[in-house]
Structure formats: structure tokens, C-alpha cells
Amino acid sequence: MDQHGSYLREMGLIRWRFGSQPTDRAGLPSKPETRSRDGGPKTNSANLAALAREADGCKRCELHRTRGKVVFGLGSPGVRWMFVGEAPGAEEDKQGLPFVGRAGALLGGMLGSLCLSRDDVYIANVLKCRPPNNRDPFGQEVRKCSPFLHRQIDLVQPEVVVAMGRFAAQVLLDSDQSLGQLRGRPHNFGENPVPVVVTYHPAYLLRSPGAKSKTWEDLLLARSLLT
Numbered sequence: 001m002d003q004h005g006s007y008l009r010e011m012g013l014i015r016w017r018f019g020s021q022p023t024d025r026a027g028l029p030s031k032p033e034t035r036s037r038d039g040g041p042k043t044n045s046a047n048l049a050a051l052a053r054e055a056d057g058c059k060r061c062e063l064h065r066t067r068g069k070v071v072f073g074l075g076s077p078g079v080r081w082m083f084v085g086e087a088p089g090a091e092e093d094k095q096g097l098p099f100v101g102r103a104g105a106l107l108g109g110m111l112g113s114l115c116l117s118r119d120d121v122y123i124a125n126v127l128k129c130r131p132p133n134n135r136d137p138f139g140q141e142v143r144k145c146s147p148f149l150h151r152q153i154d155l156v157q158p159e160v161v162v163a164m165g166r167f168a169a170q171v172l173l174d175s176d177q178s179l180g181q182l183r184g185r186p187h188n189f190g191e192n193p194v195p196v197v198v199t200y201h202p203a204y205l206l207r208s209p210g211a212k213s214k215t216w217e218d219l220l221l222a223r224s225l226l227t
């Protein structure tokens with residue numbers, strides 16, 4: 001079995017077969033670059049790097065006192081997919097990188113099932129600093145930190161955002177509905193609407209592998225929204 005098939009098997013899912021239309025290296029229909037909402041990829045890359053530096057020295061909320069490293073995000077502007085989680089955990093806080101450790105490995109499997117690598121996506125969290133003992137983020141922390149995420153979405157200009165977990169979904173969609181209520185249909189984020197699809201957080205999938213098939217449905221929904 002090839003690598004794609006083994007990822008799906010790892011997720012406990014059947015193998016997805018792509019159609020016969022021309023595809024790019026991620027197995028997705030080829031399309032020209034059409035980025036128009038902000039600057040070009042070069043400008044956005046510079047702006048994203050400046051934003052990362054700003055986050056690095058950020059003291060807007062109390063989490064700056066207990067964090068190890070700021071976990072800004074990983075990826076380049078212009079990718080088609082963006083994945084958003086809740087907040088850094090212990091390993092992320094040590095390394096300064098999002099989604100490392102077991103949940104990160106499972107996210108890698110989810111990407112692999114779509115024939116994507118980490119280079120093909122942008123990964124970020126709502127909060128850039130770890131809440132002590134992984135407690136739930138406070139509302140004030142979210143209010144202070146979410147402008148970073150909003151600006152990241154503006155600069156990355158993804159075609160689809162996958163919100164992983166209840167917290168990321170509720171913050172991005174400004175909703176108090178449950179994850180179950182938000183799953184299964186596309187939503188919009190922002191003034192230049194970006195489609196958002198809600199799914200389970202990889203950390204939840206590690207505890208509840210039975211939800212992997214629903215996650216796969218969500219990823220296929222997200223994939224169907226690519227332009």
C-alpha cells in the first residue's frame with residue numbers, strides 16, 4: 001500500500017480515490033493562483049513575519065507570564081488550507097511549534113489522507129501562549145489574542161479553514177453552539193468570507209478514535225469547498 005493508503009488505514013478509513021481531472025501535487029484540481037484580498041505572497045510573507053515578531057514579544061494577556069515559547073503558527077501565505085486549533089500544549093510550548101507530539105502526528109495522518117503535507121497547509125491556534133496546565137482559555141485571553149489569528153487568516157488567504165475542536169469553532173464563528181451543531185455544513189469567516197468547516201480536534205480523536213470517520217467526512221466537505 002502506498003503512503004496515501006497507509007495514512008487512511010492509520011485513520012481507520014477506507015481509501016479515497018481521486019477523480020480523473022488534472023491535479024496538482026496535493027492531488028487537488030489544478031488552478032491558477034488567484035490571490036487578491038491583501039498583498040501578493042511576498043508582501044504577505046513579510047507581513048506575517050512581522051506579525052510573528054509582534055506576537056513573540058506580546059504581553060497583552062497574563063499568559064505571557066507563564067509561557068515557555070510563543071507558538072505563532074507554521075506555514076506560508078498562499079496555501080489553500082488552514083487548520084486552526086485551540087492553544088499550545090506542553091510540547092508546543094517547549095518547541096514553539098504548533099501540533100507536535102501525538103496530536104500533531106495524527107494531524108499529519110489527516111493531512112496525508114488528503115495527499116497533503118505540512119508544507120501544503122498553514123497551522124495555527126487561537127491562543128499563541130499555553131494556558132497553565134492546559135486549562136480552558138479565559139474569555140479575556142481570547143479577546144486579546146484573536147486579532148493575531150484574524151490577521152493570520154487575512155495574510156495567509158486560505159481557500160478553506162478547518163476549525164479543529166469546539167473552542168476554535170466557537171471563537172472563529174462567534175457562536176456558542178456545540179461542535180455537533182456546527183459540524184456538517186460550511187460556515188463563513190470574515191468580511192471577505194472564507195469558508196470554515198468544523199471538525200474534531202486531533203487530541204479528541206486520540207481519546208475517541210470512533211470519531212475519525214466523521215472527521216474524514218468533514219475533511220471531504222472542506223476539500224469540496226476549494227475553488
Ligand code: SF4
Pocket residue numbers: 055058059060061062063064070127128129141144145
Ligand atoms: S496569549 Fe496572545 S494575547 Fe496573550 S500574551 Fe500570548 S500572544 Fe499575547
